[in-house]
Amino acid sequence: MPDAYDVVVIGAGPTGENVAARAVRGGLTAVVVESELVGGECSYWACMPSKALLRPAAAVAEAGEVAGVSGARLDPPAVLSRRDEFAAHWHDDGQVGWLEDTGIDLVRGHGRLAGPRAVTVGDRRLEARHAVVVCTGSRAVLPPIPGLADVVPWTSREATSAHRVPGSLAIIGGGVVGCEMAAAWQALGARVTLLARDGRLLPRVEEFAGGLVARGLAAAGTDVRLGASVTAAHRPADGAPVSLTLDDGSRLQADEVLVAVGRAPRTDDLGLDSVGLEPGSWLEVDDTCRVRAVADGWLYAAGDVNHRALLTHMGKYQGRICGDAIAARARNGEPEITAWADHSAVPQVIFTIPEVAAVGLSLEQARAAGRNVRAVDYDLGSVAGAELFADGYTGHARMVVDEDRQVILGVTVAGPGVGEMIHAATVAVAGQVPLRQLWHAVPSYPTMSEVWLRLLESYGL
């Protein structure tokens, strides 16, 4: 393998893979540097294994809500085996094969920047003719709670890859990871306690969504505690339960503790100081993913590490645009397409039971951005398609309308089986389809998507 490439990508997760693939498609040579498994967090310790755990639980829950269906139950060892399959048993042969097929070289080892356009991997030095792209992602933050590190808590990695169902699990954090893993491990048989510092779950989406998820978790048996903070942790002996002290002075014992309070950039051992940046910082980029603070425009950062939208699909989106931009500039052009959706049309599906799906701005966010907005709410459970999907269906939908421009700024839907519904909203938001035009996008009867008709009718169309 050569030591000089057009593009050197640090990190072979989905984002890095997309950057490299688009650069190669644009006629450039590319190498990716990976210190762990090719495929990254998403493939082995996040999206894939978590959804592999959650889908069986959702299928059982959905079947249980349809009169005329009986007997559906979860087989926890089989669910864990299924998860192992989806995590490719933590082997990256398949992804390495894809790199080869795509014409991307791979260097295994820890990549560090070593001045402009240079990356070292152990003894080896790689030179980038056009760009270095940092796609190292993020890691779980461990909050400074006395004793917490000593109890060796789970992070999202252990929560998605554990091979044994703990008898009890305490989860610190009521965000996406906390809520999804509570749903998964509760369904698998653990007694789960979810400790959320805020007064609500899922604080970044519309409030009703967190409310429905809290209700769903509680119905499944999870002890959901809002406004609860952990002040100390202690595990008296290896294998003994952890004892957590809460801010109200009470104590809680659990076989395992999952910490899910946020993410930090994986940039602390990346040689950022060699190019004048601060180790451990998020890398701020423009809409082509070029790092603003570095001269000559050779350094890019895509995916979680740029802190724009910490979601696999947005990382891949950035990766495609970034790879195309590098290829365009290598031809002395400028990219036609920039990653503007990061600002206004970020979708997310939260695979809790029930599911939550959202895109764009919440009402709160839209108001904070100074937009002249109106929210329209509708009870999803009163849509025929939802009643048919599950007896006693409980769900809710909200649409946030830009009153000046008559387009939709955001949509949030919560309820069983709503995951596939959100892309319609994503097309409407990203496509800036005027409300009057949406009136002619007739939802099929009887699907849950008919909530679109109800939202538009409620708006006044």
Add this chain to the structure above:
Amino acid sequence: MPDAYDVVVIGAGPTGENVAARAVRGGLTAVVVESELVGGECSYWACMPSKALLRPAAAVAEAGEVAGVSGARLDPPAVLSRRDEFAAHWHDDGQVGWLEDTGIDLVRGHGRLAGPRAVTVGDRRLEARHAVVVCTGSRAVLPPIPGLADVVPWTSREATSAHRVPGSLAIIGGGVVGCEMAAAWQALGARVTLLARDGRLLPRVEEFAGGLVARGLAAAGTDVRLGASVTAAHRPADGAPVSLTLDDGSRLQADEVLVAVGRAPRTDDLGLDSVGLEPGSWLEVDDTCRVRAVADGWLYAAGDVNHRALLTHMGKYQGRICGDAIAARARNGEPEITAWADHSAVPQVIFTIPEVAAVGLSLEQARAAGRNVRAVDYDLGSVAGAELFADGYTGHARMVVDEDRQVILGVTVAGPGVGEMIHAATVAVAGQVPLRQLWHAVPSYPTMSEVWLRLLESYGL
């Protein structure tokens, strides 16, 4: 109740209800005339009961395709009870209450046109100041097969309302009703034979969809026979099985026979001759649902009866537009909104196992319309979200692109759980969102909707 109204609607199905409600919202008075149940075919003998039968079967099928889930099974009597609930036990009290709440009068009985702006219901004569709207819908066609009428076959009505699972069921017709009812009754325990005259199932959608449905039906145990026509039917005695003779000379016995070969307009006993129209004909209308052939523009027809798009949601769409148009014209205005989606953006979900969902034009239809098109195909089973949804997921997606305008003319998706996916395509097609803009509608990972990314990548974006 008065005998003169601004609007007289014949037929209180979903379409008629929407016409009347929008007219009332526009400040007019309205009466609906109904000879059967308020709520119409959809509520009692079509969408609602059929989907109430199919959803439990789909939930069992979906649960059965997820490793880690076991034991899900159908309880046929409970499924039939569920269906009874969704058909409101064939009582229309709820819908009558809605009419009252909405300010719409109801006259029960058989409505007939009696010259311009007049409708008779038995001895009663209703005068319409602004419009009469025919929303009488359609009925099943009985083909002229010797002996068929004498065996008293099921139509869609009996197939959706039967209270007993027949030991065996022969279905004549491989369209939507035939395929959906084959899936439902096979799941409920009947031995189903599906006889399709064409060489494929679901001949009005992309060919791959019918292929996947044929495979799904066969896997469930249905005997699917393509290119098979029935030449004679005979039931030797009441309660005895029916004997069908096929065009290849073979015979087939079945406890019941469902005829599902097409629909005819319910206009034969409507007094059409009193206004110069032919009884039994479909009523051709313009994009405001005004009957073209009648002078002075007082006669409208919405829903199945105008033969534009025989689907509940399109009937309701037409109903809204028609009611608004009548109200606008009553104010001496012209409607701003017309039912153009009928021509180019009709969506449909077929609730077979697996499901089929389509919107807009198929490749064949687009080519026949002289468009410069390109079809992009993608194996839905290779999308991560689909693999997670069901182990060994089998499905397919096709997008038909207008090469000149760079917009999507149609999308068809087939596979388990695709029903809610189609609305994104409906928004894209009806909203005429340019492909370059769709690139920024990022599908959430890992949902099945990621097939959008794959389709756009395959197109060359």
